[in-house]
Amino acid sequence: MYRLAVLLLPIIFWSCDPAPDDDATTTGESFDRGAMLAHWADDIVTPAFEDFRTAYADLSTAAGTYAAAPTGEALTELRASFTLAYREWQHFAPFAGVIGDEYRLVERLNTYPTNTDRLRTEPEANLQLPSNDDVQGFPALDYLLYGTDDPAEFSARISEIVDAVDLEAPYMAWRDGGRDRYVSNSGNSATASVDRTVNDLILYYEKQLRAGKVGIPAGVFSNGPMPTLAEAPYHAELARTLFLDGLAAIDEFFSSDPGLATYLDALSVEREGQRLSERIEAGFDLARARAEGLDADFATQVTTDNTALLQLYDALQANVILLKVDMLQALGINVDYVDADGD
Amino acid sequence: MRTETSAAPLIVFRTGFGLMMLLSIIRFWSNGWIDKLYLQPDFFFSYRYFEWVRPLGEWTYLLFALVAAAACCIMVGYRYRWATLLFFLGFTYIELMDKTTYLNHYYFISLLSLLLLFIPIPAGFGGVSAHHAPRTRAVYIDALRLFVAVVYFYAGLAKLNSDWLLHAQPLSIWLPAKYDTPLLGDLLQRRWVHYAFAWAGAAYDLLIPFLLLWRRTRVAAFVLVVVFHVLTRVLFPIGMFPYIMIVSALIFFGPEFHERIRARLAGWHQQFRERINARPTLPTGPGYVLEQWRLVPIALLLLFHLIFPFRYLMHPGELFWTENGYRFSWRVMLMEKAGLATFRIVDPSDNRSIVVDNRDYLSAFQEKQMSTQPDFILQFGHFLADEYRRRGIAQPRVYVDSYVALNGRLSQRYVDPGVDLVTIDRDDPVEEWLLPFNDTIYGL
Structure with missing residues (x-):
């Protein structure tokens, strides 16, 4: 057994080729993690958050318009801003944890499948409760906007669901101190x-x-x-x-x-x-x-x-x-x- | 063999050991680890033949308190033998509760406390003046020296492998990650530094017992011990281990050195007793105990200590891959192993299959340990089979999709994905269901 060849050890060492990648691995200069964190914060997380925040504000406006006057035109507008906001969400969602798990953005905005029975029968459900994650967010909007016979019937609820999630508090917290704490924790x-x-x-x-x-x-x-x-x-x-x-x-x-x-x-x-x-x-x-x-x-x-x-x-x-x-x-x-x- | 000598080294060793153990328990408790490691999880990984050892719920705190009290008694030399027995049993029980937390230095402590049980150490600290030192037989001190020396030397032998010496692994992974270490951060990024640490570490472990034994190099060697362990403390999260080893290494010093410490301890002890108006201490016993039988368990234990780490030679396959004989053999800091194990339960009656979320049953720490060690994977697989039987699947089959990366190699499939873990017994040879390692690691 090769393990027993204690005495032959030096010979074994010098005769076996080191792995080909070994000589190439020279880690000369050190990598600046602080710069990487700043780049992540300023060039990825912040823009993704801002784009999503803008798209979500547009969605909120469109939902408000539709709730006030559920016309066909307003519905088209609302559906377009829903699609846009849902897409921007995908770019931001991976970093929602960086902003803070305490806001539960992933759970509230994208728990699916949505519970269509409860959406229909419990229009009063308190959207702040974790037990109601499956009757809100984009999946609920997807159903109300595309899965029902007449979305106008739910126009008020659509607007409520959109406005139930507040992005301003996490945005302010991130801008005022959150970002700096993140970058300095290197x-x-x-x-x-x-x-x-x-x-x-x-x-x-x-x-x-x-x-x-x-x-x-x-x-x-x-x-x-x-x-x-x-x-x-x-x-x-x-x-x-x-x-x-x-x-x-x-x-x-x-x-x-x-x-x-x-x-x-x-x-x-x-x-x-x-x-x-x-x-x-x-x-x-x-x-x-x-x-x-x-x-x-x-x-x-x-x-x-x-x-x-x-x-x-x-x-x-x-x-x-x-x-x-x-x-x-x-x-x-x-x-x-x-x-x-x-x- | 009948050399008589001062018992001061034993008294100092006993005091230092008791103190370190007391601090370890306090630290463990105050970090909240009793709760996190032994109360929160619902499932525990047990050692073969010790499946009956389990955490005691809230009583686990009492167990730790008893062990801390025993450490206290050992420190001051009160009812030393009973305290050591209680400490050995209590501490070993704690270590056997969940092998997730296995550390070589916990094993070191268990084994050492068993050895101390058979070494007669005088109670208290002896008289205040140097003439009042109790006597003992040199063989007891030599037994402790041999015990500590083997730990170092074997740790050094284990480093004589191609990953450690030729590829500087796993240090090449660990050291660059310590970029925020003061002063050293930039240096730790350099390849040559990884090799220097690897070779120096191996040389240190192999040579330090001899440098400590030889009187002319002893002081320098002890300085080296302190520097080495402090450095490891800075670089790696190894808790109390460095301090325990520093204190243990004191045993290599001669009686004159220990006599001074002992006299100091005895002085403090007397002052303390005067302050609390205690009755005057009875003079410590006249001398060493001549019980020959003690040499038998001591010799057996040291023999076990010397032989047990080599049991891996009986098993085929790469030791780092199968881990068959890896624990309890002073293999420290040799591997960086990362893994991912996804379990699938199949109900043969309708071929339905369910993928398990390990975190439903395991803590993050347990999952991490489980995913790279075959015996953990198997035990968890058996647990899942029981769990799903309870949920109504009469004969569940358990498969695992697992990958492991060892010392910077590309991850490789670990367990044979076609093997139903239910059909594997804990005592079956691991190579029957674990896939072979794609590479060769040369050396011990």
């Missing part, structure tokens, strides 16, 4: 900004993008396809667009400079002769290519050709492994939010 503990952001982002990628938008409707977690669990099933032409928006948000975040890709490259992280950043980017590209060939509506896709959606799931899953196992290991990012001893 250490490497489990609660530091880099660690938290990356953990949040991977969680979003895993739960919302991979499972929520694709895996669950494709029946990965159940037996057989579940068209009713797809995103935006009533609009019927939006799910793929929303997915691609969400994927783009994560891909752009990963690849933007200075970001995770440049961080990995600065540490010369290579796996079997290829940069890990390239492997991950190739994974995003593959997922995008597979999604682009799908039906605009995933609820339709799972009933016509679910295999294609399962293939998209596999592409997304391959990158979960690269992000969660390989990238976290390479960057030394803590998975657990609470520190514990090691040895």
